[in-house]
Amino acid sequence: MRLLVMNPNTTVSMTASIRATATAVAAPGTQIIAAEPLWGPESIEGHFDGFLSAAAVLDRLATLDTPFDALVMAGFGEPGREGAQELLDVPVLDITESAAQMAMMLGRTYGIVTTLDRSVPQIRDRLLTAGLLQRCAAVHGTGLGVLELEADPERTVEVITETAREVVRAGAEVICLGCGGMAGLQERVAAALGVPVVDGVAAAVKFAEAVVGLGLTTSTARSFAPPRPKAIGSWPLSAHLPLGPARGGSRNTEFSPQTSDI
């Protein structure tokens, strides 16, 4: 099966890191393709960024000409997922909910370590809407911005571990990494902490495999029925925009599907 992993921001180095994590955990036979939007913010740190990203991700999905069996949305707490569920007829997994759900399989409570404090309420609101907040013991920020995570990996692991300890003291039995940019650090943090650590990208990839494996997809019964036909001015936006090169390297316009079983 082919899974599309969507980095919600335009930073190509983050797409690469997310692709690497997804590829590392994919089952034999699962191909990972990864992409980022053609326009929009280089990182998502608040609602304004998130709403721009939501539209940019939907634009990217609407114009992508490669088939895939499921979508993994690799932004933590950003909006847009329900729109993708309406647009696509394949299942859509979100790293916020996937991390929380996998954590709930491993302990009675979980907690989240994220980037900036300003993202904390946004993540809690996503979990509330998802019906997954009840067993969330705490969500804490590390104070690191999204793009700072890559700057000094040693320091990043230290700060995440320290924040995770607070979250455990607040009652969490399992820790979720609350940013797509933290993908790949789970093992080092878990080793230091002594409790299971779930990375949302990894969890969402495995859940996508599970859902596709059972031949299931999003219900069209009510909330996620396909969009109604109507006039949408300037849509798709990317067809009208003079797009330049992406930040952090050349834009990933052709996919680089990688199978994990080679």
Added chain:
Amino acid sequence: MRLLVMNPNTTVSMTASIRATATAVAAPGTQIIAAEPLWGPESIEGHFDGFLSAAAVLDRLATLDTPFDALVMAGFGEPGREGAQELLDVPVLDITESAAQMAMMLGRTYGIVTTLDRSVPQIRDRLLTAGLLQRCAAVHGTGLGVLELEADPERTVEVITETAREVVRAGAEVICLGCGGMAGLQERVAAALGVPVVDGVAAAVKFAEAVVGLGLTTSTARSFAPPRPKAIGSWPLSAHLPLGPARGGSRNTEFSPQTSDI
């Protein structure tokens, strides 16, 4: 004071109707200006439409060159409000929450009559996130699409009234009209029903006057701190798009501020 009322879709006739309602209820001294996005869907009927609209509204707000003292967002249940709160330093009122809040001032419980059944969960989720769901007795759809509301006003009032009766039987003591396109019908529905009927546009205009009247604005303490400086590809979008005329008439590119006290 000057209030900007934002129709979230590009249908200019709906902007006109929303402006008329807002103007009718504005206090002496309150100027109403109204606008709609420069691109995006002609109506909002689901999450996909809503997320495109959210970005289009933020684009419009970012590029508008007229000052205003508060923003009224005239879409019922669509996302985007938190982004506007981050972007602007004036208060932002949302017709979903304003309708619910005013209803809660008038009765112990309220209910909402909206357009399509598919919007019901979306509205409930907005109220849940807003912390206003507890006293909501029911949200029911009429089965009418957003743009059908204008087609046959007599029939529209009848269908809304009939649906409102169900909502009252489900326990609501006050009815909210759950679509910006229903603005102006509240009195006729109330007369038929015998319980108070709140129109969100009217409620939000009065609340905007209240908040501005006290010199208050959005807290920047945490959730709604201003967006962080960063690279945003192709932003603002409208600066790069070849925009044509709006649907339903010429685009409302210049504002037509109207004072209600003449």
Added chain:
Amino acid sequence: MRLLVMNPNTTVSMTASIRATATAVAAPGTQIIAAEPLWGPESIEGHFDGFLSAAAVLDRLATLDTPFDALVMAGFGEPGREGAQELLDVPVLDITESAAQMAMMLGRTYGIVTTLDRSVPQIRDRLLTAGLLQRCAAVHGTGLGVLELEADPERTVEVITETAREVVRAGAEVICLGCGGMAGLQERVAAALGVPVVDGVAAAVKFAEAVVGLGLTTSTARSFAPPRPKAIGSWPLSAHLPLGPARGGSRNTEFSPQTSDI
């Protein structure tokens, strides 16, 4: 329009201060009249005081011979409001709920600074019943009794500010002043804190203007239907009581309506 602002206790100096705040924020054309009960406790600091005050307020309302367009109840967390809603055919605004609702228009969460710690659970229960508790981050007491607030205004502002800081640390993005006796201090506290501060009296006056401005009033559908006709022994009480002068000055038996627009 004429708004009646009801101080729930018999301390006339507090009525004056509440009237001053209400008058200061009233729109041009809004007349503020203020009153206090003819009997009952000089301050409300607990349930016993509150229940006596509730009956005394209802007695006052039942015997008042001046017309008004809306009632503002200026006690924070005391019972009685629902009785006034049944008794009157004009809208009734309560400063506890009004403060919370206005705060929710300004931030994702709010917190309350009140007088004594013993009032904290009572306020939380009011918010719970009102369906407004979900976004309340914290309610803290200053340790100052209601009548101590007036004693040393400098100290009062300091203590409120210090307590408000704790409430902000507990997650509140907006602060509500949780006692009618704190009316008028919001600007000084806000200046020191850096987050918006809402005074309930001011909020309720503006909301009363909003509701009256739309021609709406309390639903009689169920919870707040008028009282049923029945024998009520010794009612109204004040007609039978040998009432002496009020505490804190001569009883305010004749109203001193003041228009804010002179």
Added chain:
Amino acid sequence: MRLLVMNPNTTVSMTASIRATATAVAAPGTQIIAAEPLWGPESIEGHFDGFLSAAAVLDRLATLDTPFDALVMAGFGEPGREGAQELLDVPVLDITESAAQMAMMLGRTYGIVTTLDRSVPQIRDRLLTAGLLQRCAAVHGTGLGVLELEADPERTVEVITETAREVVRAGAEVICLGCGGMAGLQERVAAALGVPVVDGVAAAVKFAEAVVGLGLTTSTARSFAPPRPKAIGSWPLSAHLPLGPARGGSRNTEFSPQTSDI
């Protein structure tokens, strides 16, 4: 031990019926004394009635010159209990909460049959505040007013049974009689229904015996600390009111303690 059972309204025949129920279930050695307020409404059917009754009950308690070991408040859903808990140093049991609590000992869910539909929200709010709403499946009104209950006992039992059947269909495994005036009917309704029926007066008497039997009383730690000393105008009210005879017979000014074990 001596238990005071307080009928919240002034209808003496209802006091007699409540006393009879209480006496019938009291343990050997338990003396029941019963009283009603000296002023206030003849029945409680809404918030206005309830708030007057609350003050009248507190007045009665403040002036009663007979000792008792616990108070049973025999009004269903009326306010005032927390005031009595502050005022008295003996335990206070309320028939709303006692009925719900005993029902929760007998089944996973319970439901309530009350008098008028307008009391339904008031009862739900009491249960919400009490932390007992979660397992309440439904509260339904019979349409009978409080004083109508005594008019035709056969009809009353029939209507209660019919309403109770609806409540069972709504998921209740146990039924509570939701009015002090229904005391004594539980066995006949239970026989017809086939599920346990709890009368609040009976439950509260037994719980009062339980609490007194363990030497426990209300915590003064925070919510129910004694009232603070202060000036209260015209208090106690009954000392100043020219009280006439009670409705429904001569006022029960001297108690008629009856032991259940003679």
Added chain:
Amino acid sequence: MRLLVMNPNTTVSMTASIRATATAVAAPGTQIIAAEPLWGPESIEGHFDGFLSAAAVLDRLATLDTPFDALVMAGFGEPGREGAQELLDVPVLDITESAAQMAMMLGRTYGIVTTLDRSVPQIRDRLLTAGLLQRCAAVHGTGLGVLELEADPERTVEVITETAREVVRAGAEVICLGCGGMAGLQERVAAALGVPVVDGVAAAVKFAEAVVGLGLTTSTARSFAPPRPKAIGSWPLSAHLPLGPARGGSRNTEFSPQTSDI
């Protein structure tokens, strides 16, 4: 009436202590019989222990040949109660819920002091399922294992008192002792703390007397209908097991009914 108090573990000295507490609070005319399972864990400290105990308790109940009027289950937070409710036609009281319910009669909030920290989530889950969690301010562990409680009673009282102080600071107005093995210590802890302390065994005995006194028993309407007839391999287990002497003394195979009124 005869109450059976069931110690969920096989430690006979704990049965004796529970019997002593139950006997001390029983009303005249109430006979207390006490028992423990014939097999299973010597103490309950986690879910595994609890599930074994649940089956062992049901086995004991199914094979006991002495009549009783109500069952008191003396384990704090262990599962099994609903099974006993299905099996028996007499009422079943559980010390976790009874303690919480009595505490809610005495204060607005309560808290629990238990043994090990690992039991805290288990107790919270029981309260959640019971619909009694809303007014629970905190559950804290003392760090003492169940069988350590008896080792040094002075130290036990000290540690419980210290932990109870934390729970009061966390908002509890009443304290519940959260282990059957703490029965009998409530008065000493209460004297040190200054807030009411409820022992679950004592509360459940009094509630059993209350329920039996009213002639009520478990509803068979839905959740607690009798078990359906079916093949159950090796049931009852104790009939097939080669049972040896119980831990902590000879097994209590014959009951030692003690009336409290001699």
Added chain:
Amino acid sequence: MRLLVMNPNTTVSMTASIRATATAVAAPGTQIIAAEPLWGPESIEGHFDGFLSAAAVLDRLATLDTPFDALVMAGFGEPGREGAQELLDVPVLDITESAAQMAMMLGRTYGIVTTLDRSVPQIRDRLLTAGLLQRCAAVHGTGLGVLELEADPERTVEVITETAREVVRAGAEVICLGCGGMAGLQERVAAALGVPVVDGVAAAVKFAEAVVGLGLTTSTARSFAPPRPKAIGSWPLSAHLPLGPARGGSRNTEFSPQTSDI
């Protein structure tokens, strides 16, 4: 990897059917082994059955001498899972929670079709404790007992489909089959209904693969720490019981591991 699927009852034909479903959905490389308890009820239809089964399942797990990488517990709503989580150091998946979690990946709400009405509250309580109830629209019983499901498969599919339609009308966007004995029917029901149908056994197998695939297991931090060492009378029970042949065929004492990829 090897997954142990545990049928909680002793009916061997149901073990076979569960094994077949699990095997059919297992990934290449996943071996399914299946077992049932050595004693206990032939079906689980209520709490009493469930608590016996819980102990029997734990006994089976404690004495099994074959290694496995994860446990799938194939009973819907029965207790015991937390005990297995304490006992084992491999992950434990439960079909109730797994069905709900997979359904939440496919729609905003889900509903459950189960066997008898008496199981409905038990299932709701499991979901409540699991923190998964918020998005559950309804749980309905078909009226079919567990062992009746196999009797007439055509009729079973019809009745499930009819009940599922009610659940969809109650707001569910996805249906979960609420009994291990319904495993294998999901495709036929889905085809008739038009909304996705999730079988818990299938979901749990895929989630077990996901969790094992990431190298994760149950947190031992608090709730699910290993059982403390202690004396447990007659444990393991099966070592002392004279076990006869299982119902529905010879007892499955040796495993029949089947790989799904042959």
